[in-house]
Amino acid sequence: MLNPNLDQIQLSKEEYERYSRHLILPEVGLEGQKRLKAASVLCIGTGGLGSPLLLYLAAAGIGNIGIVDFDIVDRSNLQRQVIHGTSWIGKPKIQSAKDRILEINPYCQVDLYETRLSAENALDIMRPYDIVIDGTDNFPTRYLVNDACVMLGKPNVYGSIFRFEGQATVFNYQDGPNYRDLYPEPPPPGLVPSCAEGGVLGILPGIIGVIQATEAVKIILGQGTTLNGRLLLYDALQMKFRELKLRPNPIRPVIEKLIDYEEFCGIPQAKAEEAKQQAAMEEMTVQELKQLLESGSNDFVLLDVRNPNEYEIARIPGSVLVPLPEIESGSGVEKVKELLNGHRLIAHCKMGGRSAKALGILHQAGIEGTNVKGGIQAWSREIDSSVPEY
Known part of the structure; x- marks a missing residue:
């Protein structure tokens, strides 16, 4: 109702006071304030x-x-x-x-x-x-x-x-x-x-x-x-x-x-394509990652693909940062190959999406890996509450 019957619109005494700075504007005035109310x-x-x-x-x-x-x-x-x-x-x-x-x-x-x-x-x-x-x-x-x-x-x-x-x-x-x-x-x-x-x-x-x-x-x-x-x-x-x-x-x-x-x-x-990729991709829970870290095993590399500023906020102990943009550009792929040196690859991000994308790119380069479900957010909620959520 952008052209209302303004005769039917009334302002109370309190409204006159409330909208006084509007009412003294010629471009608004009483008619304009009634339009706003209508x-x-x-x-x-x-x-x-x-x-x-x-x-x-x-x-x-x-x-x-x-x-x-x-x-x-x-x-x-x-x-x-x-x-x-x-x-x-x-x-x-x-x-x-x-x-x-x-x-x-x-x-x-x-x-x-x-x-x-x-x-x-x-x-x-x-x-x-x-x-x-x-x-x-x-x-x-x-x-x-x-x-x-x-x-x-x-x-x-x-x-x-x-x-x-x-x-x-x-x-x-x-x-x-x-x-x-x-x-x-x-x-x-x-x-x-x-x-x-x-x-x-x-x-x-x-x-x-x-x-x-x-x-x-x-x-x-x-x-x-x-x-x-x-x-x-x-x-x-x-x-x-x-x-x-x-x-x-x-x-x-x-x-x-x-x-x-x-x-x-x-x-x-x-979503269907993502589900298909996830079905073909090996995954692990944060509980399984915790057990692996506590076992003292050193036959794997825990790859963090978040951005450097996120890595400063929170990190999983022992993780190594190679941001997803570097992997997408190709330079990070070679870096990952050097880090692995025959070891098993485990990747995580904030919630699991970016690490899955990184693993898909690395898969095309002949590098297989495991994705951490829920990422560091799940780690904070289910394993270590001292790790900040953001």
Whole structure:
């Protein structure tokens, strides 16, 4: 309802005081604040992006905020997901978010959808809202959100983050481009590491999330120039912003129905191939590794394929570091051959994925090895709790 009947919207005396700094802005004023109160915004995700944008949408006076999330608060979230607190660890993120929103602004109506967004429920969940904000971190959900917004005619305020870089734009607004104009095809599974693997500067999602909130408010107010047709790129290390022009692709496929987005992004195929490789790959548990280390045997090399900074954080005693990028480039393969010198190879990483990939490369070079299931994370949880989890 981006063009509401403002005569039906009233502000209380307390709201006049609360929004006073908005009311004195000519671009907002009483009419604009009523528009914000009449508006409804759906946020997909309450993680790094969802946290700051929800805080500011609530403070701005958005009347109806919907939240979709099915995750629980983890200690590792708190470095960047500022809407959650330590007391909420182990509890649902959407409940944590709702409590914080209502503490900021009790005049907000908060709708909760504690579910995974899917092709079966996306249209019903998104239909009642004026604007959808994509705070997700995976390609299947991004394509799903995009396609549902196209079918429903909803603006899609997009953001994404990785390491020190972020991007934001507005899709499907005023005949502008949508997500498929930026990414016609999804990247191969595993090509783009997750934040859990690649890391992210905790402040970065705050900047991108606030940009998303700003765009949503501008759309509601009908003020300024939105990011429609412009992809804003941000580099936190260099403190630089730059823009890329986006245009609708005249020959893009017409979106008429929602599909299986896991299948579209190649997730089942990748999982099947991974399972096939794991079935062919020898594995050992951390308990078995512990027994081997305690036996005093010296006929093996324990290879750690994580990055050097991860090795500084935590390590398994006796492990030798050869990072996966070195193995992928070829230089690490020769290094491993020299280390082995006829000994047995055992490899690990943080959770088991990168070491399995390393062993696959080494296998092609004629080197066989055993993968440690669960990696150093399992070692910390099941063997030695003094080893930090990260």
